[in-house]
Amino acid sequence: MSVGSDGLHLMADSLARMLDTGSRRERARAAADLPAASRGLGNELLEAGWLRLLLGEDSGGWGADPGEFAMLLENLGGMLAPEPLGPAIVAARLLSDCDTSATSALLSDFAEGRATLLVAQRADFPLADAPSHVLADAQWASQVLCAQWQDDHFHLLAVPITQQARGRWPMRRALDGGALWFFNPAEAGGTRIAEGPAAERAFATAQNLLRLAAAASLVGIGQRVLDLTTEYLRLRRQFGVPIGSFQALQHRAASMHVTIHGTRSLVREAAQAIGTGKETRACAMAKAKASTAVRAVLKEGVQMHGAVGFSDELELALHFRRGVVLASLFGSPAECRRDLGQR
Amino acid sequence: MLRPESAAESAFRDEVRTWLEAELPAELRDLTFRPAPAAALSWYRKLSARGWIAPHWPRAFGGMEASPVQQLILMEEAARIGAPELPTQGLNQIGPILQRFGSPEQKAQHLQAILSGEVIWCQGYSEPGAGSDLASLRTRGRLEEDAVVISGHKIWTTWGHHADWMYALVRTDEDAPKREGISFVLIDLTSPGITRRPILTLADEREFSEIFLDEVHVPRANIVGRPGSGWTVATALLDQERVLIGSPSNALRALERLRRVVRALGEGLDADGRARLAEAETETEVLVAAYLQLVEDQGCGRPVDAATLKLLGSETTQFILDVEQEICGAAAALKYPEVSGGEVIDFSELFLQSRRLSIYGGSNEIQRGLVATRVLDLPKGRA
Numbered sequence: 075m076s077v078g079s080d081g082l083h084l085m086a087d088s089l090a091r092m093l094d095t096g097s098r099r100e101r102a103r104a105a106a107d108l109p110a111a112s113r114g115l116g117n118e119l120l121e122a123g124w125l126r127l128l129l130g131e132d133s134g135g136w137g138a139d140p141g142e143f144a145m146l147l148e149n150l151g152g153m154l155a156p157e158p159l160g161p162a163i164v165a166a167r168l169l170s171d172c173d174t175s176a177t178s179a180l181l182s183d184f185a186e187g188r189a190t191l192l193v194a195q196r197a198d199f200p201l202a203d204a205p206s207h208v209l210a211d212a213q214w215a216s217q218v219l220c221a222q223w224q225d226d227h228f229h230l231l232a233v234p235i236t237q238q239a240r241g242r243w244p245m246r247r248a249l250d251g252g253a254l255w256f257f258n259p260a261e262a263g264g265t266r267i268a269e270g271p272a273a274e275r276a277f278a279t280a281q282n283l284l285r286l287a288a289a290a291s292l293v294g295i296g297q298r299v300l301d302l303t304t305e306y307l308r309l310r311r312q313f314g315v316p317i318g319s320f321q322a323l324q325h326r327a328a329s330m331h332v333t334i335h336g337t338r339s340l341v342r343e344a345a346q347a348i349g350t351g352k353e354t355r356a357c358a359m360a361k362a363k364a365s366t367a368v369r370a371v372l373k374e375g376v377q378m379h380g381a382v383g384f385s386d387e388l389e390l391a392l393h394f395r396r397g398v399v400l401a402s403l404f405g406s407p408a409e410c411r412r413d414l415g416q417r
Numbered sequence: 418m419l420r421p422e423s424a425a426e427s428a429f430r431d432e433v434r435t436w437l438e439a440e441l442p443a444e445l446r447d448l449t450f451r452p453a454p455a456a457a458l459s460w461y462r463k464l465s466a467r468g469w470i471a472p473h474w475p476r477a478f479g480g481m482e483a484s485p486v487q488q489l490i491l492m493e494e495a496a497r498i499g500a501p502e503l504p505t506q507g508l509n510q511i512g513p514i515l516q517r518f519g520s521p522e523q524k525a526q527h528l529q530a531i532l533s534g535e536v537i538w539c540q541g542y543s544e545p546g547a548g549s550d551l552a553s554l555r556t557r558g559r560l561e562e563d564a565v566v567i568s569g570h571k572i573w574t575t576w577g578h579h580a581d582w583m584y585a586l587v588r589t590d591e592d593a594p595k596r597e598g599i600s601f602v603l604i605d606l607t608s609p610g611i612t613r614r615p616i617l618t619l620a621d622e623r624e625f626s627e628i629f630l631d632e633v634h635v636p637r638a639n640i641v642g643r644p645g646s647g648w649t650v651a652t653a654l655l656d657q658e659r660v661l662i663g664s665p666s667n668a669l670r671a672l673e674r675l676r677r678v679v680r681a682l683g684e685g686l687d688a689d690g691r692a693r694l695a696e697a698e699t700e701t702e703v704l705v706a707a708y709l710q711l712v713e714d715q716g717c718g719r720p721v722d723a724a725t726l727k728l729l730g731s732e733t734t735q736f737i738l739d740v741e742q743e744i745c746g747a748a749a750a751l752k753y754p755e756v757s758g759g760e761v762i763d764f765s766e767l768f769l770q771s772r773r774l775s776i777y778g779g780s781n782e783i784q785r786g787l788v789a790t791r792v793l794d795l796p797k798g799r800a
Contacts, residue, residue, distance in 0.1 A: 315796075332728045340703045343702070346421065359702055408692070412688075414698065
């Protein structure tokens with residue numbers, strides 16, 4: 075069962091209207107100024123049922139497939155919506171897949187606004203004393219889901235997010251203004267809410283879906299930056315002509331297009347692999363490629379804008395910082411390539 | 418391919434793999450050079466007899482009309498087993514042009530002969546003074562009552578000295594605007610007045626040639642379309658050609674070569690090498706994804722961005738071979754392959770050969786110009 079591409083566009087449109095209250099820039103900047111604290115996703119989003127996008131219809135969900143999920147996030151990627159909608163949908167799917175009384179209760183709390191849950195990743199940080207796990211966009215969440223293995227037995231933990239620093243950590247500001255919360259699952263005082271091989275598989279899929287979601291969002295950001303750049307190349311005049319008529323810039327803009335086009339194709343293909351044996355490999359490839367590709371596109375976009383591209387005046391700067399954050403988190407390219415190399 | 422295969426697709430893959438294992442002769446496997454057409458024709462004819470030589474041709478013309486995934490499976494399995502590169506000018510270029518523009522007589526004479534591998538074709542487009550600016554070509558065709566009499570000089574003609582027929586662009590009206598005075602002609606290369614001279618490539622192969630035409634009489638019935646419509650005929654199917662040029666078959670072959678080097682290195686492949694390999698595999702999947710989605714779009718009649726695919730296809734292959742150069746270390750200096758662990762390991766042959774990919778079929782600079790003006794809507798420059 076799926077929503078279908080028409081349904082998807084309607085969904086994306088309605089979501090765009092819901093999120094586009096005020097200009098993109100104002101919203102993104104306002105969100106960046108928020109203190110790191112649980113603020114919830116907002117009633118409008120919750121009431122519309124977006125969290126249940128990836129849940130089956132028998133679980134009260136919309137039955138969207140991962141391809142539709144990826145396309146939706148691609149559409150949203152260029153809108154600078156600060157809400158971590160993709161990760162929230164993945165957390166809801168993980169809770170639903172685990173299907174214990176504890177996860178069902180948490181899913182109800184989440185859907186009704188009493189709790190906001192996101193899923194943590196291992197922190198691939200080059201600092202020796204950094205805690206082992208990190209949560210991106212932590213200012214939105216009240217609890218974080220993470221894995222813990224005890225004698226090779228898997229447990230899913232729900233860990234409350236606290237502001238209290240443990241030593242030098244846990245809260246850090248990300249480039250885009252979001253909060254990164256660092257923690258060690260064993261010390262964080264979490265509650266075990268599911269266990270065993272089925273929960274372990276659901277958790278692995280959730281990690282893959284997070285990579286896919288970040289990759290799709292990056293494609294949306296890259297496309298938006300390319301659109302802004304070509305618009306600028308058509309309008310900006312120097313030497314009496316639009317600078318977009320110069321072959322040196324045309325060819326570089328064409329390369330940006332080729333990069334985005336290929337990456338989008340890969341992400342769509344990877345989405346089809348969710349639920350198959352190729353899932354982990356496909357999502358590692360998608361995230362590695364989207365990260366390096368979009369980083370290249372962001373740099374070119376700034377360069378072609380000249381000095382104003384380096385300023386904080388344009389929407390471009392917001393995409394740049396958000397893009398670098400998404401490229402680095404949810405599986406950095408190096409981390410993804412390491413995973414791909416271990417076969 | 419990252420998407421899941423249907424049961425029918427998996428069965429097709431098994432069928433292809435089993436057949437290739439049984440039928441591809443050992444002396445044609447894992448070649449580290451492009452066999453001259455005569456050497457590859459026996460294999461061409463076997464594929465033809467099996468019905469797999471023209472996956473992209475419509476059934477009405479004797480093709481397979483294969484789905485995008487089936488086409489990809491054929492490419493992946495051919496790369497896996499190390500099948501030789503075949504002459505494709507007939508299948509990929511003149512065949513589709515004749516299907517669309519050929520007269521009933523031209524179709525009857527040539528299409529079956531292309532499918533069955535009786536005739537090798539070459540392309541007479543480029544001239545010493547007409548490369549990217551192809552419409553400035555100067556080879557002349559004098560129109561007489563029953564014949565076009567052609568004089569001029571074609572160059573960079575792949576397998577020109579091995580071909581039986583050449584399709585060519587010639588100027589039949591000197592007074593018409595540049596693109597309107599050109600005719601598309603089919604030339605029997607055994608006609609009197611033709612001299613062919615092979616040209617050595619950078620990869621040390623006599624694969625190109627130049628072809629001199631001196632008062633060559635070609636029947637008027639060999640003009641495709643009407644006189645003066647040659648530019649339209651030649652460019653109408655350019656997008657389709659670019660899709661074939663951009664297909665992943667070269668990249669898949671390159672990746673297979675890279676994997677052989679990696680297998681030979683065994684534990685000698687360091688973390689950096691593993692990361693580079695992962696990158697090459699990822700780029701290959703990018704191309705496969707773009708190809709599958711584009712061919713699906715094409716099948717639904719949607720407009721396709723063929724220039725982008727040509728860029729992706731050629732540059733992905735070149736990237737994979739750059740990685741091979743890095744991973745090979747000093748062995749990249751070797752001219753001939755080595756045999757290790759029962760496998761033929763080639764180091765630099767494809768790296769040299771793949772220089773062609775970004776040059777032919779409209780150079781990548783031309784493709785970037787097309788993307789900039791047609792896809793991105795940037796203003797035309799003073800080209």
